[in-house]
Amino acid sequence: MFVSSNLSVGKNGHLVFAGVDTVSLAEEYGTPLYVMDEAMIRTNMGQFRDSVEQYYHGGGLVCYASKAFSCKEIYRIAKSEQIGIDVVSIGELYTAMSVEFPAEKICYHGNNKTEEELNLAIEYGVGWIVADSFSELELLNRIAGEQRKNVKVLLRLTPGIEAHTHSFIQTGQIDSKFGFTIQFGTAMEAVKQALALPNLLLDGVHCHIGSQIFEIDPFVHAAEVILSFIAQVKDELGYELHTMNLGGGFGIRYVPADQPAAYRSYMEQVSKKVKEIVAEKGLTLPFIILEPGRSIVGAAGITLYRVGGIKEIPGVRKYVSVDGGMTDNPRYALYGSEYDFILANKAGEEKVDTVTVAGRCCESGDLLGKDVALQNAQIGDILASCATGAYNYSMASHYNRVRKPAVVMLRDEKARLIVRRETLNDLISCDL
Ligand SMILES: Cc1ncc(COP(=O)(O)O)c(C=O)c1O
Numbered sequence: 001m002f003v004s005s006n007l008s009v010g011k012n013g014h015l016v017f018a019g020v021d022t023v024s025l026a027e028e029y030g031t032p033l034y035v036m037d038e039a040m041i042r043t044n045m046g047q048f049r050d051s052v053e054q055y056y057h058g059g060g061l062v063c064y065a066s067k068a069f070s071c072k073e074i075y076r077i078a079k080s081e082q083i084g085i086d087v088v089s090i091g092e093l094y095t096a097m098s099v100e101f102p103a104e105k106i107c108y109h110g111n112n113k114t115e116e117e118l119n120l121a122i123e124y125g126v127g128w129i130v131a132d133s134f135s136e137l138e139l140l141n142r143i144a145g146e147q148r149k150n151v152k153v154l155l156r157l158t159p160g161i162e163a164h165t166h167s168f169i170q171t172g173q174i175d176s177k178f179g180f181t182i183q184f185g186t187a188m189e190a191v192k193q194a195l196a197l198p199n200l201l202l203d204g205v206h207c208h209i210g211s212q213i214f215e216i217d218p219f220v221h222a223a224e225v226i227l228s229f230i231a232q233v234k235d236e237l238g239y240e241l242h243t244m245n246l247g248g249g250f251g252i253r254y255v256p257a258d259q260p261a262a263y264r265s266y267m268e269q270v271s272k273k274v275k276e277i278v279a280e281k282g283l284t285l286p287f288i289i290l291e292p293g294r295s296i297v298g299a300a301g302i303t304l305y306r307v308g309g310i311k312e313i314p315g316v317r318k319y320v321s322v323d324g325g326m327t328d329n330p331r332y333a334l335y336g337s338e339y340d341f342i343l344a345n346k347a348g349e350e351k352v353d354t355v356t357v358a359g360r361c362c363e364s365g366d367l368l369g370k371d372v373a374l375q376n377a378q379i380g381d382i383l384a385s386c387a388t389g390a391y392n393y394s395m396a397s398h399y400n401r402v403r404k405p406a407v408v409m410l411r412d413e414k415a416r417l418i419v420r421r422e423t424l425n426d427l428i429s430c431d432l
């Protein structure tokens with residue numbers, strides 16, 4: 001009935017999330033409210049970590065892609081689960097540094113990293129910097145020299161794989177702003193350049209084919225393409241790259257029709273293929289890095305809103321307006337993403353209506369879902385949007401000077417605030 005195992009209906013008919021009554025949460029902390037389930041986050045992190053150990057025997061590290069949900073507490077949790085993180089900005093790095101996240105487990109990405117960012121990343125001693133362009137290799141070499149350090153580098157490659165997902169979140173295809181293309185010999189040139197730069201330690205290669213992908217085949221294919229490249233480098237240059245970072249992108253269940261594969265079958269199949277190719281080409285099993293983001297936090301989050309307006313246009317559509325919208329979840333506006341909605345105070349009732357959930361911004365496209373099934377809504381009801389743990393809080397904006405909601409973490413059926421709600425003064429705090 002629900003899209004995620006941490007959702008149920010309580011005896012009072014209220015929606016229960018991770019053992020906690022969501023209506024009480026809305027009353028205590030206000031709305032809109034992001035609510036996260038710590039046990040599920042830890043289970044997901046642990047499953048990825050353990051699947052690498054179980055199926056892959058060349059050593060590896062799971063680096064949680066923190067762009068999916070970034071705040072101090074998630075870095076503390078990743079640290080205590082002994083996994084690494086992927087960061088893509090000085091802001092994510094700084095937040096991780098503020099909780100003393102182990103530098104050697106950080107993978108730093110970005111297609112246009114600034115000098116300020118690279119300086120801080122090298123100073124902190126991050127494990128890997130994923131270089132995206134020739135000019136960045138030069139810049140990295142210069143900054144490393146200035147800091148008298150050697151920097152471990154991975155090269156971001158575009159393997160030429162078009163995964164089945166929204167075109168805006170496909171990243172492995174040739175026509176991409178990211179990385180070095182294998183097909184035109186650009187990636188081989190980048191290897192030569194990185195090897196020639198004295199302050200860089202070329203450790204390996206990276207690829208990320210896209211996000212919200214359900215099939216396992218494209219991942220297996222990406223591993224195949226990357227390993228063939230590693231073999232080609234060994235043949236042509238006599239240099240064996242040690243690390244293979246296969247990125248993230250594993251899909252989750254947003255609506256009942258979504259059927260994501262189990263993470264362990266991903267690792268099982270990728271490991272099998274990698275071992276086959278390694279044996280065939282006479283390579284050493286590379287150290288593997290995975291970067292799951294959405295699949296760690298997505299289903300571990302819900303958002304609670306209060307219904308403030310209902311408008312029925314006879315024969316056309318019924319709008320249910322809530323006190324949030326594209327400012328706390330821009331994904332419908334950006335990608336037409338689907339979500340499952342439940343009235344938290346009527347969760348035991350049938351979904352008898354079809355409504356369009358609208359946000360509160362001055363923007364017709366500010367919708368959270370179009371023509372979705374819902375219980376019979378009334379003003380004052382609490383509306384829950386499910387599986388909002390990834391790319392919601394992290395993509396929230398201040399459009400219309402809307403304040404960002406608070407984030408509450410649930411553990412052992414108790415709630416704690418991990419990000420407080422913004423105040424009006426927060427909104428003007430940078431204005432001069
Ligand atoms: C380089 C890189 N790694 C990892 C991820 C995480 O992807 P996902 O949240 O789909 O697992 C992304 C985002 O798509 C990415 O760009």
Ligand SMILES: N[C@@H](CCCC[NH3+])C(=O)O
Binds near residue numbers: 169331391
């Ligand atoms: N932000 C996107 C995914 C992009 C992932 C980052 N490379 C989403 O919400 O689906």
